[in-house]
Amino acid sequence: MDNKEKRPLSSIVIQYSGYIAFLGVVILFTMKAPVFLNPKNISNIFLQSSVLGIVSFGLTGIFIGGGDHVIRGGTDLSITSNMAVSAAIVAVMLNNGYHLLLGIGLALIVSLAIGAINAFAVVKLKMIPLLVTICMMYILQGVEKLITNNKVIPANSAILSFIANEEILFAPIAAWIFVIVALLVYLLYNSCSYGNHVSAIGGNELAARASGINVSLIVASTYLLAGVLAVISGILILARLSSLTPGVGDLMLFDVMLVSYLGAVFSKRFRPNIPGTFFGALFVGVLTNGFTMINVPSYWVYAIKGALILITVSITTMQRRRVL
Amino acid sequence: MEKIKKVLYEYTTVIMLLIIFIFFSFSADGFLTLSNITTVLSQSSVLLLVSIGMCFVVISGGTDLSVAATYGLGGMVTVLCIQAGLPAPAAFLLAVLTGAIYGLINSFLILKVHITVWLTTLGTLFIGESIEKIVTKGGTPIYLSKVGGLFDYIGMGTLYSSQSESGVVTIKFSILLAIIVALIADFLLRKTVFGRNLYAAGLQRGAAKLAGVPVDKCVALAFVISGMCCSLGGIIGTSVLSSYIPVNGRYYLLDAIGTVFIGSTMHNRGFANIPGMLAGVLFFGLLTNGLNLLGVHFYWQNVVRGLLILLILAMDAYRRNRALSVVKNKK
Numbered sequence: 001m002d003n004k005e006k007r008p009l010s011s012i013v014i015q016y017s018g019y020i021a022f023l024g025v026v027i028l029f030t031m032k033a034p035v036f037l038n039p040k041n042i043s044n045i046f047l048q049s050s051v052l053g054i055v056s057f058g059l060t061g062i063f064i065g066g067g068d069h070v071i072r073g074g075t076d077l078s079i080t081s082n083m084a085v086s087a088a089i090v091a092v093m094l095n096n097g098y099h100l101l102l103g104i105g106l107a108l109i110v111s112l113a114i115g116a117i118n119a120f121a122v123v124k125l126k127m128i129p130l131l132v133t134i135c136m137m138y139i140l141q142g143v144e145k146l147i148t149n150n151k152v153i154p155a156n157s158a159i160l161s162f163i164a165n166e167e168i169l170f171a172p173i174a175a176w177i178f179v180i181v182a183l184l185v186y187l188l189y190n191s192c193s194y195g196n197h198v199s200a201i202g203g204n205e206l207a208a209r210a211s212g213i214n215v216s217l218i219v220a221s222t223y224l225l226a227g228v229l230a231v232i233s234g235i236l237i238l239a240r241l242s243s244l245t246p247g248v249g250d251l252m253l254f255d256v257m258l259v260s261y262l263g264a265v266f267s268k269r270f271r272p273n274i275p276g277t278f279f280g281a282l283f284v285g286v287l288t289n290g291f292t293m294i295n296v297p298s299y300w301v302y303a304i305k306g307a308l309i310l311i312t313v314s315i316t317t318m319q320r321r322r323v324l
Numbered sequence: 325m326e327k328i329k330k331v332l333y334e335y336t337t338v339i340m341l342l343i344i345f346i347f348f349s350f351s352a353d354g355f356l357t358l359s360n361i362t363t364v365l366s367q368s369s370v371l372l373l374v375s376i377g378m379c380f381v382v383i384s385g386g387t388d389l390s391v392a393a394t395y396g397l398g399g400m401v402t403v404l405c406i407q408a409g410l411p412a413p414a415a416f417l418l419a420v421l422t423g424a425i426y427g428l429i430n431s432f433l434i435l436k437v438h439i440t441v442w443l444t445t446l447g448t449l450f451i452g453e454s455i456e457k458i459v460t461k462g463g464t465p466i467y468l469s470k471v472g473g474l475f476d477y478i479g480m481g482t483l484y485s486s487q488s489e490s491g492v493v494t495i496k497f498s499i500l501l502a503i504i505v506a507l508i509a510d511f512l513l514r515k516t517v518f519g520r521n522l523y524a525a526g527l528q529r530g531a532a533k534l535a536g537v538p539v540d541k542c543v544a545l546a547f548v549i550s551g552m553c554c555s556l557g558g559i560i561g562t563s564v565l566s567s568y569i570p571v572n573g574r575y576y577l578l579d580a581i582g583t584v585f586i587g588s589t590m591h592n593r594g595f596a597n598i599p600g601m602l603a604g605v606l607f608f609g610l611l612t613n614g615l616n617l618l619g620v621h622f623y624w625q626n627v628v629r630g631l632l633i634l635l636i637l638a639m640d641a642y643r644r645n646r647a648l649s650v651v652k653n654k655k
Contacts, residue, residue, distance in 0.1 A: 068440070070385060070386050070387060070440075070441045070442065071382065071385070071386075071387065077578070121634070121638060121641075125638055125641040125642060125645070126641055126644075126645055127637055127638060127641040128585070128637075130387075130581070130585075131581075131582075131585050131633075131637050132634070132637070134578055134581060134582060134633075135582075135630045135631070135633045135634035135637065136630065136634070137578070137630070138626050138627070138629050138630030138633070139626065139627050139630030139631060139634070140630075141626045141630075142623050142624060142625065142626030142627035142628075142629075142630065143627060145622075145623040145626070146623045146624070146627070149623075150623065250574075254389070254446060254449065254450070257442065257446060258443075258446050258447075258450070261440065261442055261443045261446065262443070264440075264443075297462070298462070299454060299457035299458055299461075299462045299463065300454065300458060301454075302450050302451075302453060302454040302457070303450070303451050303454030303455060303458060304454075305450065306447045306448070306449075306450030306451040306454065307447075307451055309447055309450075310433065310439070310443075310444070310447040310448075310451075313439050313443055313447075314433070314437045314439060317437060317438050317439055318437060318438075
């Protein structure tokens with residue numbers, strides 16, 4: 001009897017240990033720099049996390065559907081290069097006098113084509129996703145340089161600056177786009193049968209196939225969705241920086257992977273998941289923003305970030321194993 | 325006819341490599357000369373060492389993203405020690421030791437704390453790269469002038485050099501060192517109990533554990549070997565440049581994954597292995613060299629490289645799928 005009453009409490013603590021760590025970091029920063037919890041700064045954190053978060057949703061979807069095998073599991077290393085290429089296409093189209101929407105349309109087509117090639121190789125040729133997407137990454141790095149001629153491309157458009165600067169309800173539109181995309185992806189993965197199917201395939205592909213799920217179609221769709229999300233974040237990059245610097249994708253790749261894997265800390269079953277990725281992106285955003293606020297040199301930030309994340313994950317994992 | 329088909333299927337990767345080699349020999353002037361081939365070899369030593377490290381970890385059923393960090397840290401420790409006036413052998417020893425410690429940290433986090441391989445090595449990658457930036461005050465390169473001695477020899481020393489009509493033929497000490505490490509690695513993987521255990525641990529960890537294989541020890545050792553090989557790569561890298569450039573390791577990280585998996589297409593069961601990986605390293609080197617000689621623009625080189633690797637891997641996957649379906653049909 002005693003046992004039964006105790007268990008829920010400890011399992012609740014464990015389920016939320018990721019959130020507790022998150023809260024701890026926020027409290028720490030607020031004590032050091034009271035400005036940290038300003039509404040203005042909070043909206044700023046959302047804005048800073050938006051690009052990273054939106055790409056990471058795409059990768060998280062692929063993780064969920066691809067299973068968690070270290071090498072054979074689903075992954076997409078080309079996703080940030082895809083984002084950079086999309087942004088490059090939009091920027092170059094704008095500079096050549098085309099309408100923004102036309103650029104976005106073309107970027108969407110290209111990005112979906114890339115997603116489709118990845119998906120075809122993974123689903124039909126049964127190639128290891130890691131390798132397919134490394135090759136795709138090489139190709140896209142070259143394509144990005146070809147499009148931009150390896151120069152910074154300015155991108156000026158009324159709509160883009162509207163997205164970046166105009167505020168609705170205390171926050172820039174870009175921050176709201178992040179929240180809305182998060183909600184939509186959350187609904188798709190956590191309250192539709194689609195999400196259940198993706199999780200089922202990730203858990204056990206054969207069982208999912210036996211129960212009548214169209215495995216190929218659904219795995220392919222996660223790659224296509226990642227492509228669409230890459231385009232959205234590419235546009236946000238252009239809006240925020242009003243230019244495109246070649247190589248931005250290579251710099252972000254490992255951050256995106258970190259956020260998507262970090263999402264697991266925020267879940268009961270320790271698996272990648274959409275709300276976890278949302279909080280993971282905010283966590284990384286909070287760390288970057290907070291350390292800048294208390295004047296830690298930028299080159300320390302990554303070390304502290306890496307150490308903190310490893311410590312958080314260690315504590316969560318160890319606690320979880322103790323209970324199970 | 326059937327036999328030819330079978331041979332073609334078995335050796336797809338080798339045939340692709342040969343086709344590329346023959347293509348460059350005919351189209352690129354100066355490709356098929358002794359001096360050019362030895363230059364390509366000499367430039368491949370660092371990638372070879374990092375790939376050997378990656379190979380061990382991949383065989384153990386994981387990946388090691390922190391090779392980029394151990395490469396950088398190895399170089400950093402060497403340069404700092406040399407600056408502090410330590411003799412070169414001591415500096416090299418400390419650098420390799422740093423790599424080994426890094427591997428231990430990785431394996432502790434993975435095996436004892438049970439953090440997933442990707443998250444662990446991503447975390448240690450970030451931490452290592454930051455240490456490089458902190459020590460160099462934000463990433464300014466450290467230049468060494470006139471160190472001489474063993475430090476110069478490990479990266480730039482030549483074993484054999486002669487003037488031929490096509491140019492200077494040189495064989496660098498560094499490539500000999502890398503090949504010796506590769507031979508030792510191949511021996512370890514194929515002829516020792518450790519190697520067999522490592523393959524077993526990578527293939528079916530649970531089954532290997534039940535069969536009494538010391539899985540944790542093997543996997544930990546794989547990460548330590550990876551750290552040591554990469555820091556040795558870092559030593560050679562700094563010696564070649566006689567300077568230390570921080571956060572330079574990522575350049576090798578994804579290439580190393582590429583070479584290891586190209587290598588695994590040459591194994592009949594698709595396992596990562598050293599001889600195949602050597603061919604992979606050679607392929608990367610020859611491809612870059614050939615495209616340069618052909619005058620292909622730098623921007624296009626990435627595209628061509630990606631397409632070719634994709635093609636090789638796709639052909640291998642197609643072959644395996646067909647083999648699988650033949651087995652199924654026979655049943």
